[in-house]
Amino acid sequence: MKTDLDTNDDSQADMEVAPPRLNHAFLEELGTEQISRRSFKKWERIMHSHGACVQEIWELRNTKLEKVTDVVIYPNSTEETERLVKLAVKHDVVLIPYGGGTNVTKSLLLNPDEQRMIVTVDTGRMNQIKWVDKENNMACVGAGMMGQDLERDLNKYGVCTGHEPDSSEFSTMGGWISTRASGMKKNTYGNIEDMLCNFTYVTPTGTYSKTQAWPRISNGPDLHHIVLGSEGNFGIITEATVRVRPVPQVKLYESMIFDNYEVGIKFMHAVSRTSSWPTSIRLVDNTQFQFGASLKPEENSKWNEFVDAAKKFYVTKIKGFDPNEMAACTMLFEGDETWARSAHKTICDLGKQFGGLIGGPENGMRGYLLTFLIAYTRDLAMQHNTLGESFELSCPWTKVSETTKRVRQ
Numbered sequence: 294m295k296t297d298l299d300t301n302d303d304s305q306a307d308m309e310v311a312p313p314r315l316n317h318a319f320l321e322e323l324g325t326e327q328i329s330r331r332s333f334k335k336w337e338r339i340m341h342s343h344g345a346c347v348q349e350i351w352e353l354r355n356t357k358l359e360k361v362t363d364v365v366i367y368p369n370s371t372e373e374t375e376r377l378v379k380l381a382v383k384h385d386v387v388l389i390p391y392g393g394g395t396n397v398t399k400s401l402l403l404n405p406d407e408q409r410m411i412v413t414v415d416t417g418r419m420n421q422i423k424w425v426d427k428e429n430n431m432a433c434v435g436a437g438m439m440g441q442d443l444e445r446d447l448n449k450y451g452v453c454t455g456h457e458p459d460s461s462e463f464s465t466m467g468g469w470i471s472t473r474a475s476g477m478k479k480n481t482y483g484n485i486e487d488m489l490c491n492f493t494y495v496t497p498t499g500t501y502s503k504t505q506a507w508p509r510i511s512n513g514p515d516l517h518h519i520v521l522g523s524e525g526n527f528g529i530i531t532e533a534t535v536r537v538r539p540v541p542q543v544k545l546y547e548s549m550i551f552d553n554y555e556v557g558i559k560f561m562h563a564v565s566r567t568s569s570w571p572t573s574i575r576l577v578d579n580t581q582f583q584f585g586a587s588l589k590p591e592e593n594s595k596w597n598e599f600v601d602a603a604k605k606f607y608v609t610k611i612k613g614f615d616p617n618e619m620a621a622c623t624m625l626f627e628g629d630e631t632w633a634r635s636a637h638k639t640i641c642d643l644g645k646q647f648g649g650l651i652g653g654p655e656n657g658m659r660g661y662l663l664t665f666l667i668a669y670t671r672d673l674a675m676q677h678n679t680l681g682e683s684f685e686l687s688c689p690w691t692k693v694s695e696t697t698k699r700v701r702q
């Protein structure tokens with residue numbers, strides 16, 4: 294990448310922003326009693342006026358945001374949100390729902406020409422589990438609950454959602470629904486749209502919620518699909534009911550090395566035709582493979598150094614893999630033990646048919662965890678005058694090879 298780690302591009306210490314535009318009638322009627330918290334502080338306004346894509350982070354570090362929200366309000370219930378929405382309609386105020394601010398679609402950027410007062414509605418106080426119904430495999434949670442907190446608290450009941458986007462430390466239930474989020478373990482647990490049973494949705498014309506969180510119904514289009522991915526345009530989600538499953542009995546990590554990326558793609562295609570999909574599976578090309586290896590903590594024991602050298606010798610000299618060509622695949626099998634062990638065996642046997650070498654669970658786990666880190670290396674690189682971005686795309690199997698080649702060019 295030719296990034297010079299000695300050159301530091303320090304981020305700006307301060308940023309000029311216009312003073313908040315105030316709608317006094319709205320603020321007066323809202324009062325100070327019934328809404329749990331509000332803030333006109335400059336940095337709180339700035340932090341609520343952007344998402345996490347590279348242009349936004351660049352502007353934040355180096356220039357300025359064209360438009361900044363006027364006030365941040367933190368309701369802590371559906372009732373408070375309903376009151377806020379009613380008053381916003383009455384006084385012609387713009388409301389922008391806010392979860393964790395991790396979107397990468399510029400969905401929180403504000404229109405610079407907007408003349409009305411803008412209120413960012415931070416859902417962070419609606420961050421609790423309301424109930425867990427283990428009999429019916431459902432849980433109801435506040436829309437502002439962040440992924441990591443959600444899984445930790447659900448685990449206390451012996452259940453989980455299994456939804457794990459790379460941003461799960463910071464992103465929220467409301468944000469996931471509003472951006473149709475996908476998690477790394479979707480092969481087993483589904484995407485957010487597969488988990489969602491019901492939600493409470495506060496809109497300018499009333500509050501929507503199904504009378505029962507029924508699993509599915511076969512008449513007419515499902516309103517969920519209008520809200521999923523709607524980026525806060527029609528209303529504010531205050532709580533959601535999602536499917537949960539028992540905490541998995543086992544988590545089996547695994548990794549395989551292939552001669553080159555093309556062989557890896559063929560293996561992935563073959564996996565897609567089995568009925569033993571790993572909970573998570575990722576193929577990384579040689580550049581990412583080497584990058585991942587460079588982040589590996591240094592081994593401080595002579596024995597580990599010796600084992601590493603022996604492994605390298607076996608892979609490159611005996612098996613004949615070219616270190617500048619080989620690709621790696623990391624996998625996770627999570628769930629009931631019988632299923633996990635059997636799927637693990639099926640997929641490893643399949644990998645061997647493509648000349649794959651087993652790399653072991655430790656590398657599998659390291660590779661899985663690396664995907665959480667990889668997106669943030671962009672911010673580290675930016676500090677050293679290097680721009681980078683991670684993005685996702687989907688394409689048919691027949692185009693995978695060509696698409697990845699073109700992306701690399």
Ligand SMILES: Cc1cc2nc3c(=O)[nH]c(=O)nc-3n(C[C@H](O)[C@H](O)[C@H](O)COP(=O)(O)OP(=O)(O)OC[C@H]3O[C@@H](n4cnc5c(N)ncnc54)[C@H](O)[C@@H]3O)c2cc1C
Pocket residue numbers: 344345389390391392393394395396397400401416436437457458459460463464465466467468469470471472473474475476477523524525526528529530531668669
């Ligand atoms: C490091 C990193 C890794 C990522 N990995 C993944 C990944 O693996 N999978 C994936 O799908 N995405 C990923 N993303 C993108 C992002 O995390 C998702 O889009 C996430 O769902 C956004 O959630 P949020 O709570 O941060 O929402 P925000 O960014 O706060 O908001 C996103 C949009 O939803 C609206 N919104 C938020 N809350 C509500 C609500 N309660 N009611 C109505 N509208 C609301 C906002 O107005 C905005 O339009 C990643 C982002 C980063 C920075």
